[in-house]
Amino acid sequence: MIEVRNLVKSYHSKKGIVVGVDHVSLKIAKGEIFGIIGYSGAGKSSLLRCLNLLEKPTSGEVYIDQVELTSLNKSELRKARLKIGMIFQHFYLVSSKTVFENVAFALKAARKSKTEITDRVLWLLEIVGLADKKDAFPSQLSGGQKQRVAIARALANEPNVLLCDEATSALDPTTTKAILKLLKKINEDLGLTIVLITHEMEVVKEICDKVAVMQSGRVIEEGTVYEVFANPKEDLTKEFINTILHFGLPDRLIANKKGKIVKIVFKGEVAEESIVSDMLQTFKIRGNILHGKIEYIKEVPLGIFIMEVIGESIEIERALSFIKQRVEVLEVFDDAA
Numbered sequence: 010m011i012e013v014r015n016l017v018k019s020y021h022s023k024k025g026i027v028v029g030v031d032h033v034s035l036k037i038a039k040g041e042i043f044g045i046i047g048y049s050g051a052g053k054s055s056l057l058r059c060l061n062l063l064e065k066p067t068s069g070e071v072y073i074d075q076v077e078l079t080s081l082n083k084s085e086l087r088k089a090r091l092k093i094g095m096i097f098q099h100f101y102l103v104s105s106k107t108v109f110e111n112v113a114f115a116l117k118a119a120r121k122s123k124t125e126i127t128d129r130v131l132w133l134l135e136i137v138g139l140a141d142k143k144d145a146f147p148s149q150l151s152g153g154q155k156q157r158v159a160i161a162r163a164l165a166n167e168p169n170v171l172l173c174d175e176a177t178s179a180l181d182p183t184t185t186k187a188i189l190k191l192l193k194k195i196n197e198d199l200g201l202t203i204v205l206i207t208h209e210m211e212v213v214k215e216i217c218d219k220v221a222v223m224q225s226g227r228v229i230e231e232g233t234v235y236e237v238f239a240n241p242k243e244d245l246t247k248e249f250i251n252t253i254l255h256f257g258l259p260d261r262l263i264a265n266k267k268g269k270i271v272k273i274v275f276k277g278e279v280a281e282e283s284i285v286s287d288m289l290q291t292f293k294i295r296g297n298i299l300h301g302k303i304e305y306i307k308e309v310p311l312g313i314f315i316m317e318v319i320g321e322s323i324e325i326e327r328a329l330s331f332i333k334q335r336v337e338v339l340e341v342f343d344d345a346a
């Protein structure tokens with residue numbers, strides 16, 4: 010339902026031309042929550058803003074529901090944009106207007122009747138859990154409540170797509186969780202496609218179905234969140250995953266290792282089986298678990314273990330091939346973790 014083909018966005022700056030987005034192609038299915046992760050300057054905002062043409066792409070195409078946005082005239086684009094909601098890190102509420110008026114404003118622009126507006130605003134405030142704050146002003150709200158108002162406003166015109174620009178980056182971890190839960194609920198209840206950009210892997214793990222990793226304007230890795238967590242290919246992706254799985258080993262352990270250090274990833278139900286203990290009983294080896302964790306990504310278990318396997322080389326080889334037949338990812342570290 011969203012497709013980006015060969016998108017380029019470059020800027021003219023004093024230092025010359027800066028390429029924000031460098032030939033990106035992506036497909037995002039209807040009803041999906043799609044995360045785009047990257048460090049500052051990777052091109053996430055530029056890409057997101059090209060999806061509703063807040064930024065005009067330098068070249069390439071943007072399709073939303075088969076409509077190519079860059080080919081629309083001004084009034085067609087205005088109409089198309091009503092179906093693409095957007096929320097931001099800093100909320101951008103109008104401080105002189107109440108919560109009700111902030112949400113109603115978006116509907117007034119779409120020329121709805123007064124009763125229609127009242128009914129819809131009250132319904133939206135109910136959805137975001139702020140019915141009791143309708144007469145409050147933004148200054149009287151917490152950050153999480155402000156973002157809820159912004160979400161209600163973004164949903165005012167029944168969009169099919171919601172773009173989230175670092176929507177939880179200004180919030181504390183508990184409020185972040187609550188806002189992500191609300192986004193998930195909206196995604197499920199209203200069938201909304203959500204594209205979010207973030208620099209936090211936790212946000213991706215919490216609600217995204219798919220993720221694209223950006224670096225220097227390019228998408229360097231892409232896939233389902235589960236697969237990317239289970240088997241990251243690029244160093245940057247591994248770095249992001251490490252921020253929540255913390256699998257770095259102390260240098261001291263690596264320097265003093267007696268056997269082989271291996272990383273074993275168990276996917277799905279395999280994570281709950283006793284493969285490691287079977288291996289230890291079957292072969293003449295000893296194993297020290299250095300790190301072990303079972304993560305649940307959308308309730309599907311993903312087990313990641315790092316262990317030192319000690320014994321005769323031939324026995325270690327046999328043990329590892331035993332494991333290899335039962336799991337999809339087995340990495341052997343010789344000198345580094």
Ligand SMILES: Nc1ncnc2c1ncn2[C@@H]1O[C@H](COP(=O)(O)OP(=O)(O)OP(=O)(O)O)[C@@H](O)[C@H]1O
Pocket residue numbers: 020021022027028029030047048049050051052053054055056
């Ligand atoms: N209006 C602009 N003029 C000049 N260069 C820009 C402009 N907007 C973005 N850039 C440059 O494009 C590149 C990508 O920026 P972008 O803001 O899209 O990255 P980002 O991943 O969203 O980072 P951040 O999270 O810091 O916003 C950067 O090198 C940035 O300096």
